[in-house]
Amino acid sequence: MEVKSPFKPCKAPGSARKDPHCQKENCSNSPFEKRRKITCRDTLGSQSLSESRTRVRLALTIRQETSPVNQSPKDGSPASNVSMQKDEDRKLEIEDLLNMKMSGKTKYDFKGKSEQMMEYIKKLRACIRQLQDCENKCSEEKKQIEDQLIRQRKDHKEAEAILKAKQQELEEGLLELRQMCSALEVKLTVALSEKEALNVEKERDGELLKALAEEKANLLEEVGRVQNDISNLNQQVGSLQDLNRRLQEYNTSLQQYNSKLQKDASSAAEAISRVQNEKSAIMETLSTLRGHSAAIQEQLDISKTAVQDGLRQKKDLLEEVDRVRRELQRVLDERNQYCAQVLALTEENNCYKESTAKSAAEMEFLMSKAATLEECLSSQTEQVKELNQQLETANKKLQVLEAAVLHQSTDGAEYLMRQEELQNRLAEAELRLKEGELLRRKLHNTIQELKGNIRVFCRVRPLLQEDEQCDAEPPVVLYPTSTELLGRGVELFQSQGPRYSFTFDKVFSPEAGQEEVFSEISQLIQSALDGYKVCIFAYGQTGSGKTHTMLGNPDLPDERGVIPRSLEQIFKSSQEFRSKGWSFRLQASMLEIYNETIRDLLSVTKCSNTDGVSAKQYVVKHDQNGNTFVSDLTLIDVTNWKEVSSLLRRAAQSRSVGKTALNEQSSRSHCVFTLRISGINASTEQEVQGVLNLIDLAGSERLSRSGSTGDRLKETQAINKSLSSLGDVIVAIANKDQHIPYRNSKLTYLLQPCLGGDSKTLMFVNISPDSKSLHESLCSLRFAAKVNACEIGVPRRHTSTHL
Numbered sequence: 001m002e003v004k005s006p007f008k009p010c011k012a013p014g015s016a017r018k019d020p021h022c023q024k025e026n027c028s029n030s031p032f033e034k035r036r037k038i039t040c041r042d043t044l045g046s047q048s049l050s051e052s053r054t055r056v057r058l059a060l061t062i063r064q065e066t067s068p069v070n071q072s073p074k075d076g077s078p079a080s081n082v083s084m085q086k087d088e089d090r091k092l093e094i095e096d097l098l099n100m101k102m103s104g105k106t107k108y109d110f111k112g113k114s115e116q117m118m119e120y121i122k123k124l125r126a127c128i129r130q131l132q133d134c135e136n137k138c139s140e141e142k143k144q145i146e147d148q149l150i151r152q153r154k155d156h157k158e159a160e161a162i163l164k165a166k167q168q169e170l171e172e173g174l175l176e177l178r179q180m181c182s183a184l185e186v187k188l189t190v191a192l193s194e195k196e197a198l199n200v201e202k203e204r205d206g207e208l209l210k211a212l213a214e215e216k217a218n219l220l221e222e223v224g225r226v227q228n229d230i231s232n233l234n235q236q237v238g239s240l241q242d243l244n245r246r247l248q249e250y251n252t253s254l255q256q257y258n259s260k261l262q263k264d265a266s267s268a269a270e271a272i273s274r275v276q277n278e279k280s281a282i283m284e285t286l287s288t289l290r291g292h293s294a295a296i297q298e299q300l301d302i303s304k305t306a307v308q309d310g311l312r313q314k315k316d317l318l319e320e321v322d323r324v325r326r327e328l329q330r331v332l333d334e335r336n337q338y339c340a341q342v343l344a345l346t347e348e349n350n351c352y353k354e355s356t357a358k359s360a361a362e363m364e365f366l367m368s369k370a371a372t373l374e375e376c377l378s379s380q381t382e383q384v385k386e387l388n389q390q391l392e393t394a395n396k397k398l399q400v401l402e403a404a405v406l407h408q409s410t411d412g413a414e415y416l417m418r419q420e421e422l423q424n425r426l427a428e429a430e431l432r433l434k435e436g437e438l439l440r441r442k443l444h445n446t447i448q449e450l451k452g453n454i455r456v457f458c459r460v461r462p463l464l465q466e467d468e469q470c471d472a473e474p475p476v477v478l479y480p481t482s483t484e485l486l487g488r489g490v491e492l493f494q495s496q497g498p499r500y501s502f503t504f505d506k507v508f509s510p511e512a513g514q515e516e517v518f519s520e521i522s523q524l525i526q527s528a529l530d531g532y533k534v535c536i537f538a539y540g541q542t543g544s545g546k547t548h549t550m551l552g553n554p555d556l557p558d559e560r561g562v563i564p565r566s567l568e569q570i571f572k573s574s575q576e577f578r579s580k581g582w583s584f585r586l587q588a589s590m591l592e593i594y595n596e597t598i599r600d601l602l603s604v605t606k607c608s609n610t611d612g613v614s615a616k617q618y619v620v621k622h623d624q625n626g627n628t629f630v631s632d633l634t635l636i637d638v639t640n641w642k643e644v645s646s647l648l649r650r651a652a653q654s655r656s657v658g659k660t661a662l663n664e665q666s667s668r669s670h671c672v673f674t675l676r677i678s679g680i681n682a683s684t685e686q687e688v689q690g691v692l693n694l695i696d697l698a699g700s701e702r703l704s705r706s707g708s709t710g711d712r713l714k715e716t717q718a719i720n721k722s723l724s725s726l727g728d729v730i731v732a733i734a735n736k737d738q739h740i741p742y743r744n745s746k747l748t749y750l751l752q753p754c755l756g757g758d759s760k761t762l763m764f765v766n767i768s769p770d771s772k773s774l775h776e777s778l779c780s781l782r783f784a785a786k787v788n789a790c791e792i793g794v795p796r797r798h799t800s801t802h803l
């Protein structure tokens with residue numbers, strides 16, 4: 001049975017209202033469309049009632065789902081609860097409506113069923129209206145929600161903008177923080193490097209502390225020894241009191257002697273200054289005289305050329321006079337001839353006159369001839385007169401010239417006399433100068449003898465390699481400029497560290513050249529010729545310039561060191577002394593002490609075994625006169641520098657050198673050059689015996705700094721041992737100990753007469769200005785200061801006279 005729907009039928013599927021949310025045509029998903037479809041089908045009566053019910057149920061369900069009231073059931077407000085209740089009731093109502101069954105009185109009670117159906121349709125319509133109302137409400141609610149959504153989006157956008165601004169602010173803050181962070185990192189690295197530097201400093205301080213502790217221990221030992229000595233001395237006090245009285249008497253006499261010596265010294269100093277003043281005055285006079293002499297010499301030269309010109313003129317005039325004389329003679333001869341002819345003619349004329357018989361023509365002819373001859377004679381006479389006049393003038397000229405020559409000669413003689421006089425004065429001044437020099441030398445020796453100290457010169461070498469020069473550290477060596485310390489003081493310091501000041505007899509800065517250094521010691525070298533023992537040694541760390549100072553470069557005149565210059569001076573002076581009757585014999589020897597073994601550097605035979613150890617056992621001996629000998633050592637007579645130069649070259653080839661961390665070519669041994677000087681004066685029979693010892697010691701650096709291993713380590717240990725023995729000897733001498741440990745090393749035993757005896761000793765302490773060598777330089781300067789304070793014996797001249 002078909003049920004006719006009261007609703008208008010659907011026209012066509014295409015004319016159906018479209019769901020604004022759905023793009024597809026005939027989309028059946030929207031609740032509105034679903035509901036309309038249900039209506040259409042009911043109207044058409046093509047669908048079953050149960051299907052219509054299902055559709056209404058579905059529409060109801062969807063409505064419930066899309067209802068904003070149903071979307072927030074949990075908000076718990078009373079209004080929402082009431083609406084939910086209403087919805088629930090409506091749903092139940094609709095459910096009941098949908099479940100309702102059409103039933104007639106009979107199976108064919110269509111009327112009853114139709115009425116029921118109408119009723120049912122009415123209810124359904126009411127339902128639909130309600131649903132439409134609901135839907136309208138829903139769309140209103142939706143609109144509200146959309147407005148709300150727009151507002152919320154706007155709020156969201158604003159919030160987003162605020163957040164963005166905040167984010168930007170935060171990013172800027174972050175950037176700032178990052179910059180701060182990097183600055184802090186830089187600060188941190190600086191702080192770390194400072195910390196490292198402080199650690200290094202601390203380590204150095206630790207080393208210093210260690211050295212001080214060692215020194216302290218030594219001092220404590222010393223104190224113990226001194227205390228022992230004191231107790232011994234206390235025991236001896238009784239016996240010494242007696243001695244003391246006698247010593248006091250002796251002391252007074254010594255004091256008197258001392259004051260006398262001091263007076264002598266002051267008078268000697270005065271005499272020196274006087275002599276120096278005199279010397280400078282003499283030098284001035286000498287230079288003036290030299291100026292005069294040069295001017296006179298010039299004048300003399302001019303006079304000599306004038307005299308020579310005069311003589312030449314005189315010679316010319318004499319030649320002229322001779323020539324005129326010869327001419328005169330010739331004219332006179334001619335005149336005589338003419339006179340004779342005239343006489344003969346006159347005689348003839350007389351004869352003719354006597355014999356008048358002859359023809360008048362002949363007579364006339366003869367008369368005319370006589371007249372011509374007379375004319376000729378008169379002209380000849382005039383010529384003679386003229387020539388005589390010329391002769392007279394020439395003679396006068398000659399006289400004038402002779403007078404001029406005579407005058408010039410007297411002037412020349414005068415000049416010569418003056419020159420001779422000046423030369424005599426010059427010779428006299430030079431003699432006085434030499435005498436002054438001799439006196440000065442004598443006084444210098446006296447002062448040095450009175451002083452009785454080992455003299456110490458400090459030499460600071462220039463910065464060498466590029467890395468030394470590019471060192472960022474400021475200089476570590478300073479030279480005080482106060483009048484008192486100028487040229488004598490030296491200071492070591494490190495930035496923010498303490499300052500160490502030292503004073504020596506002379507301090508040479510890096511600018512001082514080899515000549516300047518030698519000029520300060522030339523007097524000392526000279527005293528070797530006067531019969532003294534002279535010892536000069538160079539001490540310092542490796543690479544500080546010991547070899548440069550002692551030897552230098554013998555092939556370059558400006559670079560020659562102490563050894564070549566000393567020998568040149570000795571050769572020159574010994575030649576000069578020859579004129580005073582002196583003749584000298586000079587013998588050179590050279591040895592090195594390597595690993596506590598002596599090696600002869602001038603030996604021509606190769607006498608060392610494979611280890612470089614000499615097969616010969618060289619033994620050091622001292623005789624009663626304090627002379628030192630080394631057995632089997634080669635002694636070579638030398639007479640000039642050339643010979644010495646070849647010896648030095650030979651020795652250099654035999655020397656033990658090696659490479660250390662501090663010097664490419666390091667001397668690994670102590671090298672001793674000795675010149676024995678024996679002089680004899682034939683006229684006075686006086687003899688002198690001098691010795692010149694020039695020593696280049698091996699480097700004094702610590703083991704750790706030398707970077708030595710293996711053989712080098714052994715060498716360094718041997719070097720350190722001998723140098724520390726040298727220190728012990730010096731300390732013992734300074735302390736005036738009864739026992740001086742000379743025998744502790746070959747070096748000290750060899751130098752015994754120089755250190756404790758009667759020789760003149762000078763020590764060069766060489767230091768490097770490099771900041772890395774500061775500690776080594778400090779050790780060297782401390783050692784040198786100890787040496788400077790050390791009083792040794794009074795130097796003695798070794799002379800003898802055979803009468």
Ligand SMILES: Nc1ncnc2c1ncn2[C@@H]1O[C@H](COP(=O)(O)OP(=O)(O)OP(=O)(O)O)[C@@H](O)[C@H]1O
Binds near residue numbers: 462464548663
């Ligand atoms: N006063 C100076 N002027 C210029 N150069 C110098 C000076 N002193 C030293 N030198 C140079 O320094 C370098 C090292 O010097 P030298 O070899 O004399 O040192 P050293 O103390 O003898 O070393 P070592 O103990 O290792 O033999 C050399 O190249 C030398 O020419």
